[in-house]
Amino acid sequence: MSNSTTLDRHPAGEAWETGPAGAPLLVIGAGPKAIALAVKSRVLRAAGFDVPEVLAVERDSTAANWREGRGWTNGLQRLGTLPEKDLGFPYDCSTWGDADDPLTGEIARRMAGFSWSSHLLDRGSYARWIDRGRPQPSHREWAAYLEWAAERAGLRTVIAEVRHAEITDGGWTLTVHDGERTSEVHGCGLLVSGPGPTAGAVDPDGTRVVDTAGFWRLVTEGLPARARQVTVIGAGETAGTIVRELAVGLDRQVTVVTPRATLYSRGESAFENRYYSDPTGWTGLTEADRLEFIRRTDRAVFSQDVQDDLALTRNVTWEPGRVVGTGEAGTGQVEVEIAYGGRRHSHLADLVVDATGGDPMWFTRLLGPRAEQALRDALGGDLARERVERTIDTSLAVDGMPAPLHLPNLAALAQGPGFPNLSSLGRLSDRVLAAYLPAPAAEDRAHAHYEGAAQR
Ligand SMILES: Cc1cc2nc3c(=O)[nH]c(=O)nc-3n(C[C@H](O)[C@H](O)[C@H](O)COP(=O)(O)OP(=O)(O)OC[C@H]3O[C@@H](n4cnc5c(N)ncnc54)[C@H](O)[C@@H]3O)c2cc1C
Structure with a gap:
């Protein structure tokens, strides 16, 4: 009542x-x-x-x-x-x-x-x-x-x-x-x-395919040693912190599936930062320029701090594309299906983390x-x-x-x-x-x- x-x-x-x-x-x-x-x-x-x-x-x-x-x-x-x-x-x-x-x-x-x-x-x-x-x-x-x-x-x-x-x-x-x-x-x-809440690109099962919350839970409990090769879906700040923890903190091999050509760093020059602190002039920009600015500096980019840490390791690679599905590979691994440029291919992972954000x-x-x-x-x-x-x-x-x-x-x-x-x-x-x-x-x-x- x-x-x-x-x-x-x-x-x-x-x-x-x-x-x-x-x-x-x-x-x-x-x-x-x-x-x-x-x-x-x-x-x-x-x-x-x-x-x-x-x-x-x-x-x-x-x-x-x-x-x-x-x-x-x-x-x-x-x-x-x-x-x-x-x-x-x-x-x-x-x-x-x-x-x-x-x-x-x-x-x-x-x-x-x-x-x-x-x-x-x-x-x-x-x-x-x-x-x-x-x-x-x-x-x-x-x-x-x-x-x-x-x-x-x-x-x-x-x-x-x-x-x-x-x-x-x-x-x-x-x-x-x-x-x-x-x-x-x-x-x-x-x-x-x-x-x-995360929208999610794939359905988590809580063990081999996890969302952001599931990942941090696994880390708190102790990430299983079997999770050597990890696929992370997403290339924004939520994914960035996860990739850093996996590659630098836990020494795992990480493949990031990103919707863009590579793992871009956030533009953080004084000129770019100015619009974040003070949006004077923002509404006078064309919508195309505003969208480009957001894409360069905020969407699907890792912060400079994360990039600096990732530069210290060779554990990270990336693949352009979108994950369209996951399935049992029969070897205890997960088959990750990726679409890019009108074609589909797949790779194997021990663990998949869907870090596509809220x-x-x-x-x-x-x-x-x-x-x-x-x-x-x-x-x-x-x-x-x-x-x-x-x-x-x-x-x-x-x-x-x-x-x-x-x-x-x-x-x-x-x-x-x-x-x-x-x-x-x-x-x-x-x-x-x-x-x-x-x-x-x-x-x-x-x-x-x-x-x-x-x-x-
Ligand atoms: C890992 C991570 C790192 C980040 N680092 C940065 C950073 O360094 N700099 C930066 O600018 N941004 C960062 N961000 C982005 C960040 O989310 C926002 O900048 C900031 O948290 C927004 O604050 P907020 O008050 O909107 O929300 P939050 O701090 O996310 O708070 C939202 C609250 O709402 C509560 N809630 C949700 N649903 C309900 C409901 N139905 N009823 C009641 N309560 C509810 C939640 O429990 C939560 O406490 C980061 C995000 C993540 C995920």
Whole structure:
């Protein structure tokens, strides 16, 4: 039976207003995006801006996808992007005032209190990190940073799985299940985070053919010695970390099946990085140029960090093509069938890892009939990824929906390549939260608040 309560798992005495005014912004998943939004919301509200508070619904735990045992990593893999690209990056607060306005500086200063270096300072490990040459943190260390910031920002999290999302009264109602019971959570807008479950090129059997989660489970248990020759399907960052673990960490022979000519490295020049931190000029580029940029720098590419490690081993080869099927080879091995250039061929492997990444359209399976129809109307057709990608507005939401549906993971093409990942979480938060602000009135209130605070 459905139980319409909001946040009754939270500390007593804390009540949320759940009507259209004062309702929180809902985020599916308590990962970097939810935490960055909570931090920015807290800082802006303290500065007098009337932005919504943030409420995450998380089926596991804060920053779960960055920890071992949760399917995406063993926790020891290193972060690909610089840790200084943290929750507030790029600390450009011009959304909230002019550059010479003291309020803008104050917001940036308060945001810096949630930075990667503030975390290290808080833990007493800042000087050691500098002395060690500022190494990339492991995913486990990154998760600890995210958890520290979430706690400091007071991110409210409902521990439950989102099962259903429907538009109600101009906002959203999520039906969530915590393992024992079902309840509802209401909010003024909805943001979907996370990579989504893997779409999968082949069916995993859990032993000889595994998906990403199955692979990291096998590694945690101890990858069997029989898995000498491993085929990895996919050439993006999810595959990159798996190939590194196999070839460098575990000394296995790896063949990567990639849909492109080779294993490309991510373009990380200062010119390419600029669009990730600051998408100025992005919308003026032709769609063809934007797609080319994303292909060169983000899709089906390994980070420079992974490439540097792979250059140290001779264990990795690649084959262009798409895996179209797997079958028993009769020798205890798996026959991997590959299509390329109109022809098919196969090779043998001891283990096949399907690392083709998540499906960013996974959230459509949660939508109730009203929400689904509203999305179809906004897209002007069926729920195709290409349509969604072209319809994302400056607040990273689908243009034309009766209640905001923010989809940063699908915002690269329309708004900038940094929004799906960790490259510009501060700007992502500004774009999303600014959508809830009646601009002139809120600006006046914020200044009055700040000036009042300065006089005290
Ligand atoms: C191995 C790996 C390494 C990566 N390294 C980098 C990197 O170095 N730099 C970079 O920019 N990007 C990297 N990425 C991409 C990365 O996924 C994103 O940048 C980042 O995690 C996005 O944060 P997020 O908040 O959207 O989601 P996540 O951190 O993925 O959080 C999503 C959360 O949603 C929860 N969840 C999912 N479904 C439900 C549901 N139905 N109900 C409730 N909760 C749910 C999950 O448990 C999870 O905690 C990496 C990805 C992978 C897989």
